[in-house]
Amino acid sequence: MTATQTDISTGEVAAEQRVTEEELARRARQKELTSRWFWRILSYVVVLAVWEFALLDIFSWLRGNPLDPKLLPGPSEVLATFGEIWGEGTMPAAFQATLTRIAVGFGLSFLIGAMVGILMQSKWFEGFFKDAVLISLSAPGLIWVLITAIIFGNRPIGPTIAIILTTFALVTVNVSEGIRALPKDLLDMAKSFKVSLYKRNRQIVIPHLAPYLFTGLRFGFSIAWKVTVLTEVFSSSEGIGFEMRISAVLFDMSEFLTWILAFFFFALFLEKVVLEAIERRYFRWRQAVVAS
Amino acid sequence: MADIKIKNLHKEFGTGDDKVVALEDVNLDISGHSFVSIVGPSGCGKSTLLNILTGIETPTSGTVDITSDGRVAAPGYVFQAARLLPWRTVTDNLLFVQEDRSSETKQRCQRYLEMVQLGDKGDKFPGELSGGMQQRVGIARAFCIEPDVLFMDEPFSHLDAITARALRRELHHMWAETKKMVVFVTHDVGEAVELSNRILVFAKGGRLTDDIGVELPFPRDPSDDEVAVAKAHVLRKFEELDLLAS
């Protein structure tokens, strides 16, 4: 409708109208935003209130018999436990252990995944790696965790292999997707202008592939941290997963929830805030293309 | 025979300071076996007029009556994009808009499919057809509900020149054969001159500025002198309007 309106209007009227139109659109956006934030904040209040006051009854009803309140601490209690654990000073060390494992495992996985993705451009290697990718995508991460745990015991190589086997295929799929979507027209254009191979790679291929690699990175990370925590449950004596196992064995739900929620928020922060901010910053041209 | 009577039609969007006039005091009568083209620059209100005629929008003031022999006329539509259900076969797409699925209806659908030269494509899905074929299905769909009047909104603008030309010829034959009234919106003056016996020119601001009768024999070849002259005549009107607007 906006298009018609601006087209029809003429002369001074148009300028005047455009201002009011913009103003109107701005006001509508403002209203929409306010309403969105209202519902959003309300949802936080409602969920936290339900958790604090009603969740125990809900679970008791689901179970069919009353649940021990100690098994389901409310948010206030979890927050208090967080304060305690933070005071003890064990949290940064556990975070560091887990993050190191993720960095090593997923770093290797990313390299391997990207290499396989590049190799899979050849039909022969596609056939060769097809089942590997399929298995990696469809198998529960748990089985790699258990297999590596039983084979390698507490050696650090076990979790690394488990992380690689669960996440490499995600990177592979993104990379081959990116290569398949290489802008042939641009490459042909560059060739017809006799642009050198180096420059073609530097100016066309790499900028094109970067966002795909980044998607692989972001998506792979979201899986990698979960597997890492799982490996720590089985074959490690430090890290978030280890702490979770200890508190679960001791039926200390408050500590259990504290550990998992602390790392959950941290991972979510990395995933949604840091990585997405990087993506928005460096790959803005891509969104612009999509939008137009 | 269908009759379209438009009296003092007025359409505006928004209120107060944001008011925009899309159509201003349009008076119009269309009757009989006419092929009427509505042309004008973008934003002249021709789409709005079509939306009002097809009932998608309601006028701010004024009346629109579309009748056929005293009763409310049955309309048919051809859209800019074919708008076929991609998950139904060509035949099922035609049956989708029918009132029943009797064998007569099926035969009628088949007849119109043959008329647009797609008699053997009934079992195909739209995705398996080319853009031109899809638009043919769209035309067959509009004709096979046997409407009193057909509304078309730039139906050939998405097609390549050669396909569009072939379809224009087919459309003309179908119009001549079925004696339907056609109201055809386009921005292509050549197309309008080639197909219609009446051209309505709209200017920015939604005013009907010209009502041109085209009394040339069919079939019209765009390269014929007379057709070229008629086209030039309409184009000149456009230029005058452009001067007025700027």
Place this chain on the structure above:
Amino acid sequence: MTTTETPRRNDVSASTAMSSAPNPLAVAVRIVKSPHFARLLFPVFLFAVWHITLAAVEQVWPFAVDVLPTPGEVGAFMWDEFITDTLARKNLYETFYISLRRLMSGFAIAMVLGTALGLAMGLSRATNAFCHDWTMAILAMPALAWALFNSIIFGFDDRGPILTVILAGIPFVIVNVREGVRNTPRELFDMARSFKVPQSRIIRHVLVPSLLPFMFAAARYCFSIGWKGLVIAEVFGGQDGAGWTIKFWYDAHRAHGVVGYAAFFVIFAILFERLVFEPISRRAFRWRPQLQTEVVEEAFTENQDLQDQERPVR
């Protein structure tokens, strides 16, 4: 030269048909170069790596691993399981039946609830704003957390694993259905209305088919994620089922049992995909000329949602 120009896809069949061809060497080269051959080569390659690792462990680094099962052990174990000769409490078929039953209950509940929520979120902005963050939070929460939590709350019965399946799968259903509602083909609804097609027929022929691909993607996802969640839940809070059984072999420290059972997991997931989802997909989406049936291709729906947040509101 003509041999290299034939499409590679047909290589194997073409070469057998032309077995009387004069040059056997060219035929052999063509077979080796075919992707099908490469596909068959992969398991061979795996076995080779396995054997080399075994040899290396025995002779070079005896302390690199705790225990490494041989292919023979694993094969024998899988065969024993296959003919229901097992040390575990329930045989292979009973075990997978129990797990499948739990998976199906959770899957059905997740599909129903998720569809309802997805529709509500697609239709109402307020509902979307209310539920969006929590959907994302549930989506990002590892199944391990649900599994441990539910095992503590519910102890060792069916409800813990089923709830885990629901919580693991439901965000995918919500996100896909919402996307489906947002992508309804408005121009087709307009078309149908202008032709005065009755409402019931519009629902059946326009609304349902347009939502179907999204529902199908949702089902596929919910199933595969639910399966992954279920085995973790059974490991921590089960007395039977596939997850419990693999943990049984793990606790018994039978490496060949763990590897063999893991292989059954993979086979189960792939069989289900091939025998259930692919035939349904082929039948239901005949109209889509360029349909990608591979799961691999659909592994990105989750990302859609991430981009979706940045899209301006209309």
